[in-house]
Amino acid sequence: xxxxxxxxxxxxxxxxxxxxxxxxxxDGVDFDLRRGxxxxxxxxxxxxxxxxxxALLRLLPRNVQAHEGRVWLDDTDILALPEERFRRDVQxxxxxxxxxxxxxxLNPVVxxxxxxxxxxxxxxxxxxxxxMERAAEVFALVGVSTDFLGRYPFxxxxxxRQRVVLAMSLVTEPDxxxxxxxxxxxDVLTQAGIMNVLKRIKRELNTSFILIxxxxxxxxxxxxxxxxxxxxxxxxxxxxxxxxxxxxxxxxQMLMASVPRLHQPDPPQHIPGQPxxxxxxxxxxxxxxxxxxxxxxxxxxxxxxxxxxxxHVRCWLHxxxx
Amino acid sequence: MSDxxxxxQSVRSRGLWRDGWRLLVFSGKRLIALFLTVLVGxxxxxxxxxxxxxxxxxRLVQIRGVVSEAVRADPAFQDMTxxxxxELIERQISLEVERLNLxxxxxxxxxxxxxxxxxxxxxxxxxxxxxxxxxxxxxxIVERLPATLLLFGTANLLVFLVSVxxxxxxxxxxxxxxxxxxxxxxxTSAAPAWFYGMFLILLxxxxxxxxxxxxxxxxxxxxxxxxxxxxxxxHITLPxxxxxxxxxxxxxxxxxxxxxxxxxxxxxxxxxxKGLPDHLIRRRYILRxxxxxxxxxxxxxxxxxxGGAIILEQIFNWPGLGTLIFQAIGHRDTPVIIGTVVIFAYxxxxxxxxxxxxxxxxxxxxxxxxxx
Numbered sequence: 001x002x003x004x005x006x007x008x009x010x011x012x013x014x015x016x017x018x019x020x021x022x023x024x025x026x027d028g029v030d031f032d033l034r035r036g037x038x039x040x041x042x043x044x045x046x047x048x049x050x051x052x053x054x055a056l057l058r059l060l061p062r063n064v065q066a067h068e069g070r071v072w073l074d075d076t077d078i079l080a081l082p083e084e085r086f087r088r089d090v091q092x093x094x095x096x097x098x099x100x101x102x103x104x105x106l107n108p109v110v111x112x113x114x115x116x117x118x119x120x121x122x123x124x125x126x127x128x129x130x131x132m133e134r135a136a137e138v139f140a141l142v143g144v145s146t147d148f149l150g151r152y153p154f155x156x157x158x159x160x161r162q163r164v165v166l167a168m169s170l171v172t173e174p175d176x177x178x179x180x181x182x183x184x185x186x187d188v189l190t191q192a193g194i195m196n197v198l199k200r201i202k203r204e205l206n207t208s209f210i211l212i213x214x215x216x217x218x219x220x221x222x223x224x225x226x227x228x229x230x231x232x233x234x235x236x237x238x239x240x241x242x243x244x245x246x247x248x249x250x251x252x253q254m255l256m257a258s259v260p261r262l263h264q265p266d267p268p269q270h271i272p273g274q275p276x277x278x279x280x281x282x283x284x285x286x287x288x289x290x291x292x293x294x295x296x297x298x299x300x301x302x303x304x305x306x307x308x309x310x311x312h313v314r315c316w317l318h319x320x321x322x
Numbered sequence: 323m324s325d326x327x328x329x330x331q332s333v334r335s336r337g338l339w340r341d342g343w344r345l346l347v348f349s350g351k352r353l354i355a356l357f358l359t360v361l362v363g364x365x366x367x368x369x370x371x372x373x374x375x376x377x378x379x380x381r382l383v384q385i386r387g388v389v390s391e392a393v394r395a396d397p398a399f400q401d402m403t404x405x406x407x408x409e410l411i412e413r414q415i416s417l418e419v420e421r422l423n424l425x426x427x428x429x430x431x432x433x434x435x436x437x438x439x440x441x442x443x444x445x446x447x448x449x450x451x452x453x454x455x456x457x458x459x460x461x462x463i464v465e466r467l468p469a470t471l472l473l474f475g476t477a478n479l480l481v482f483l484v485s486v487x488x489x490x491x492x493x494x495x496x497x498x499x500x501x502x503x504x505x506x507x508x509x510t511s512a513a514p515a516w517f518y519g520m521f522l523i524l525l526x527x528x529x530x531x532x533x534x535x536x537x538x539x540x541x542x543x544x545x546x547x548x549x550x551x552x553x554x555x556x557h558i559t560l561p562x563x564x565x566x567x568x569x570x571x572x573x574x575x576x577x578x579x580x581x582x583x584x585x586x587x588x589x590x591x592x593x594x595x596k597g598l599p600d601h602l603i604r605r606r607y608i609l610r611x612x613x614x615x616x617x618x619x620x621x622x623x624x625x626x627x628x629g630g631a632i633i634l635e636q637i638f639n640w641p642g643l644g645t646l647i648f649q650a651i652g653h654r655d656t657p658v659i660i661g662t663v664v665i666f667a668y669x670x671x672x673x674x675x676x677x678x679x680x681x682x683x684x685x686x687x688x689x690x691x692x693x694x
Binding site: 057059062086087088090091092093096097099101104105106107108109110118119122123152154165168 | 602
């Protein structure tokens with residue numbers, strides 16, 4: 001199975017200028033993703049998950065200090081593309097996104113059908129009728145009645161709006177859909193509904209997903225690959241079955257131990273301490289101050305160490321000592 | 323999904339029908355509510371202006387004085403006895419009271435006033451008359467109204483369009499040199515339009531005599547329509563520029579801040595993620611959802627400026643309502659003052675009604691919730 005990667009991210013960095021200094025929100029991230037794969041990007045709040053998504057789609061705020069690295073989509077470095085070409089050729093046609101606040105991601109004064117059809121009219125130059133026809137198809141795909149095409153966002157429930165935003169992200173049949181906490185504002189039943197839609201789409205359309213979440217249990221349903229982020233870095237990147245059964249990084253191990261499970265006598269464990277301040281992160285391993293297994297070498301920044309097939313860990317425990 | 327196109331089409335037309343009907347119901351309800359508001363407002367004005375009937379006592383005294391004076395001064399009644407003369411005076415007073423319906427209770431007459439005011443029958447002026455010679459308050463006001471509407475309508479429309487357009491662009495270039503200069507210039511609006519007007523008159527009417535210092539057309543007005551228009555254009559330039567200077571920078575500044583706030587909405591971010599071109603984001607995702615507050619503030623500004631126009635019209639000798647009120651107050655011509663208030667009430671109601679309809683068209687939330 002040596003299929004070429006759809007997306008290859010190399011040493012991606014994103015830093016913001018703030019009043020108190022430079023925040024390195026994404027600090028040297030590498031990963032790759034194959035066609036039809038779902039990568040779950042796990043991490044605590046503020047670890048740089050959303051910044052990573054924004055760095056991929058170039059949705060940058062004004063106070064960006066650095067935005068560098070390489071993002072290969074097939075054979076194009078999309079980070080090197082000129083602004084206008086990126087907007088025309090990549091955004092939404094190749095990579096689309098479901099934003100974190102998807103509930104408010106719909107324009108309140110435009111009918112939802114038109115908002116879903118809009119990218120087709122803008123990017124592909126389709127006629128309104130043809131685009132609306134396609135919008136009706138994706139509405140059916142995500143399980144929203146086509147009666148709702150002519151409704152306004154405020155006439156829809158939260159779960160319905162979430163599905164409409166999902167329909168919007170699928171309407172152009174992009175290669176990659178980035179979902180930033182798509183279910184965090186929804187109740188458990190609606191969450192399950194959305195996750196089922198995602199699983200079906202992944203099976204039927206062979207779309208790749210990057211699912212950003214902090215919810216380990218929900219994400220395990222759909223994940224092929226898991227990337228765990230800590231303080232702006234990916235500390236472990238592995239196939240889902242390896243990550244969930246035998247996590248290699250101490251942080252991954254403690255995170256898995258913190259998830260409550262059925263049929264298991266041990267109570268869930270919590271991780272002591274706080275994530276580091278990204279204004280002034282520790283010089284060595286970022287996790288070292290909270291790590292129960294730290295030793296002398298943790299004062300150095302660990303490399304990304306390969307411990308198995310497509311399995312990388314940033315931890316000296318797995319490295320050959322010098 | 324073979325029937326998707328027809329489905330999408332029928333959904334759309336059904337949506338339009340539904341929206342149209344709701345808009346109609348909504349406007350009807352608003353119209354009735356506004357009519358009642360004007361009715362109450364005008365009635366209160368009448369009640370207050372007549373001091374709840376107290377003014378009638380004054381008028382009775384005034385009538386008695388005028389009639390007695392007239393009878394005493396008339397040589398035809400010189401040889402009457404004092405009693406005969408007093409009877410004559412009483413007869414004439416009662417005739418006058420009957421003519422003015424002063425023998426009826428005030429409450430009854432107040433409704434009569436109300437009816438006439440609502441029908442725009444504003445009565446006769448006590449001293450003033452229109453340029454055409456009419457003593458009717460309605461004629462006097464209607465003669466002045468177009469001049470005011472022309473000047474203030476044009477000025478506001480100009481300031482509004484320019485500032486919204488400029489603000490939309492500045493909000494996308496937040497922090498640029500242009501942006502900062504506009505912010506720095508905003509305090510120029512602390513001075514009112516007439517202040518700039520005086521300097522403009524000094525500069526362009528006297529130092530460099532290029533434009534007329536006041537009035538609306540040359541006297542006598544040109545016969546030819548085109549010449550008339552050209553003359554009005556020359557006369558309107560200075561007051562227009564004065565109003566423009568005094569409000570443009572603060573207007574751009576406040577709209578720019580308004581757009582900046584709305585540029586950080588989630589759906590604007592989403593539109594950017596969708597890779598929509600910048601002009602589309604500006605138009606459909608920033609301007610369109612914020613159109614209701616924009617239109618509101620525009621129309622309210624329009625109403626506000628009619629009242630504040632007195633000094634500017636005086637400075638430029640502009641024959642509008644501001645000048646009229648100024649003169650009416652000087653002459654203590656009560657019917658003209660009351661008539662102007664009634665006209666303002668109507669203009670206000672019409673503006674608010676327009677606003678409601680526009681709200682309904684612009685914002686589906688208002689239309690659909692309101693029509694339910």
